[in-house]
Amino acid sequence: MCDRGELREVSAAVLAVTAHLSVREVLQTILTSARRLLGARYAALGVPDSGGGFAEFLADGVTDEQWRAIGPLPRQHGVLGEMLKSPHAVRMADIRQHPRFGWWPRAHPVLTDFIGMPIVDGDEILGELFLANKIEPGGFTADDEELLRLLAAHAAIALVNARLYERSRELSIVEERNRIARELHDAVTQKLFSLRLTADAAATLVERDPDAAAAQLETVRRLAADAAGELRSIVDELRPVDLSGDGLDVALRKQAELLDRVHAASVRFTGCPVPRLTAAREEAVYRTAQEALHNALRHGDPSSVTVELRTGGGMVALLVEDDGKGFDTAAPALAARRLGLASMRERAAAIGGTLKITSAPGAGTSVRLEVPTGG
Known part of the structure; x- marks a missing residue:
């Protein structure tokens, strides 16, 4: 059972999902809360990309200097790769005994007791949240696992919200492009078509009727000015929506x-x-x-x-x-x-x-x- 302090930690992590924070900030809040609540020395959260690496990888419990010494981000192999294939938690007294354990960089801290939780949305695994080296003796418990599952669920909400936001922005961009295309067609293309016809007529009249050609050229000038004005008005409406x-x-x-x-x-x-x-x-x-x-x-x-x-x-x-x-x-x-x-x-x-x-x-x-x- 959570005590009041733990409940406040869980509440802060949950509220972060709905606060006006970036996705990275939300995930970092959840990760930090998980490490504190479960009493772990180290914690990490990974969101895979499509190239065998991680689009997002956060760590808690290591200094910036240690992180730089560890080197490049991990790849989707070993235990991390296994967790991206299975919706089940991994809880072990010594992660080095896992059948998929391989190795870690020389500067990487030595991990022993371990608990990992996939971040799941329906049947899709969005990422993974894992902690290592329980501070108190005895390793991670079943209660720890349930609490981590709750935090992973809220990490999933943050990631799904990010996807929805991205898609909504993409749809807005498509809608804006379609609107501009319509306005260009309705307001400008027709004027340019008329301008071309008038210019052709003026060209045929230059030698045999200069006055008529001059009148046609005046029409060309007016149509060109109208088209330029229409373009300016469309461009003026393209002020970034977010700024206002x-x-x-x-x-x-x-x-x-x-x-x-x-x-x-x-x-x-x-x-x-x-x-x-x-x-x-x-x-x-x-x-x-x-x-x-x-x-x-x-x-x-x-x-x-x-x-x-x-x-x-x-x-x-x-x-x-x-x-x-x-x-x-x-x-x-x-x-x-x-x-x-x-x-x-x-x-x-x-x-x-x-x-x-x-x-x-x-x-x-x-x-x-x-x-x-x-x-």
């Missing part, structure tokens, strides 16, 4: 979390709430971050990308850094990248900001944008 309600920091955090889930590279956001900027400046910062992330993930082949948003000295600063292959900023860039870099510079200039792009082959890329908060 959430603010810049929340919108960038959501963007980073979405990209982190759909790309192999780790994409992380750090920052704090910043003062509200003008609509033009907020959109410029957001679009610059999007472009920098796109360039890093498409061209840089990084293992990690960080997005940082800070404020101070009357400025808001955006920093997007990656550890990818970088490029020579003095050399001609790929057409797509060159266009993106030009777009970022134009956005910065238009809002009175300053943009600095630093990169070198093999040294990653850094994009820093500073915009004033006032004026």
Whole structure:
């Protein structure tokens, strides 16, 4: 049975699932609570990817220095691989006696008593939660197993919610694309068709009836202006929805979390709430971050990308850094990248900001944008 302290721990972990936290923060809260509640020295939580590794792997009970010394993330083999195939818990006095136990890196702590619980949604195994080295003698108990099963169930809720959120965003993007396509067809394509016909008519009249040709060309000018106006109005409606309600920091955090889930590279956001900027400046910062992330993930082949948003000295600063292959900023860039870099510079200039792009082959890329908060 749980005492009051344990119940508070369980309550905190459960409430984290419905709080406005990132999925990673929710899973970390559940993991930390599990280690404390079950009295374990070490705990970990893994969410597999489709390539034989882990899309998410969190550990609790080891320092950052120890974690770095252990080395790369584990793969889906041995006991970890077995837990991803079976919905049943694993509870042992010594994990090294498991028939699928293989080895661990030299810097890895020695694990003995062990309890592992698959994170299950229906018939699908979403991940695994496991703890090792019970602090009190006697190993993990049946009560520990039941409590861990409860926490794993809430981890499953967090992961399912994340999937639903991602799918809803994808559907919103598809719906927005369809809306733009309809508006382009209805408002612009027809004008462009009329413009082409009028231009053809003007071409046939140039020599035999210059006045009529001039009138047709005036119609061409008017239709072109109308089409340009329609395009501007459509583009103006593409202001990121998240900015209007959430603010810049929340919108960038959501963007980073979405990209982190759909790309192999780790994409992380750090920052704090910043003062509200003008609509033009907020959109410029957001679009610059999007472009920098796109360039890093498409061209840089990084293992990690960080997005940082800070404020101070009357400025808001955006920093997007990656550890990818970088490029020579003095050399001609790929057409797509060159266009993106030009777009970022134009956005910065238009809002009175300053943009600095630093990169070198093999040294990653850094994009820093500073915009004033006032004026």
